[in-house]
Amino acid sequence: MSHDARAGDGKPTKLVIRNIGLLLSGALENPILDADTIVAENGRITGFGKAKDLDTDKATTTIDAKGSAVSPGLIDSHVHPVAGDWTPRQNQLGWIDSNLHGGITTMISAGEVHTPGRPRDIVGLKAHAITSQRMFSAFRPSGVKVHAGAPVIEHGMVEEDFKELAAAGVKLLGEVGLGSVKDGETARQMVAWARKYGIQSTIHTGGPSIPGSGLIDKDVVLAADTDIIGHVNGGHTALPDDQIVCLCEQCHRGLELVHNGNERAALLTLRTAKELNQLERVILGTDAPAGSGVQPLGIIRMIAMLSSLGDVPAEIAFCFATGNTARMRDLDCGLIEVGRAADFVLLDKPQHSAGKDLLHAVQLGDIPGIGMTVIDGIVRTHRSRNTPPSNTMPELFGE
């Protein structure tokens, strides 16, 4: 089932994707590139543009996109992994593999909080975070890059703990508020310590997601000042509208919209960010696994929902799940740029869509058909088992 093959088993690789019908860049300022070909060597993008201008010789793998669109691989900014490709939350195996079939090539942990018996003492939570970071960097379920090892802050932690975590390779905090620290003042101090040592932070926003979690309102969010306002549309239960608008207006932190949140609140946040001319703050997550289960198509569904109901061009909505997240999270993927990771999704309008092409179909709210996924220059899936069939079917040659 799941395996962990990676680019870089020693052999040099060269991937050429040709006959691209539409190249989405992931960058808000220039979301569509004038290109029909991408070249990637040893897992990194080395060129893109018109085929005649590129060195496409000696490819080890060639993909004929057959007119499909190519997007940077989608990034889920908010997941709760536990171990490998297993989640105890709904007792499922293979949930990450299912997400790969939804175009997800990178996931970011907001805390490994579903781990049965998760330690809450300080030594234990540090050990758990470091172990999670190690496990997911050593093992990529089906090739998906899972950035994990995200400790949830608890009362009693001191600056030295954050220094120690950072030195051990921890780069993320889990959602503030899922542990004992639920007050703005303590959260602000610990988030500042984390930031000082290069650890990014996020927070649980809204009412409790499940019995045992608590309310985090706008005052706590603003006081804590995390890098990302985690599920600003609520982890199922959203804050009142005026508080959401206030969070958009009174700080410049990331506005994360999740599939497992309140969709009306997601649209309100999007509208407010648009009015503020700050769409670069909008990023997407699923918050899966959760009480709502796992959503293999969660991110692509959010793209279609926000584009169709939020009146945002589809090529912009794709940026929310690619370049925006990559820039905010300091990832080396998510954008079509030379030197970036060769993580791609090949997709098109689904068969029998009323849309005339991919972008039109998404703007009508349809879920695109995914024809292939690529991570670090290696083809990971052919036709998705989870999306509707794509109108065009890419073909693979070589290897």
Ligand SMILES: [Zn+2]
């Ligand atoms: Zn949460």
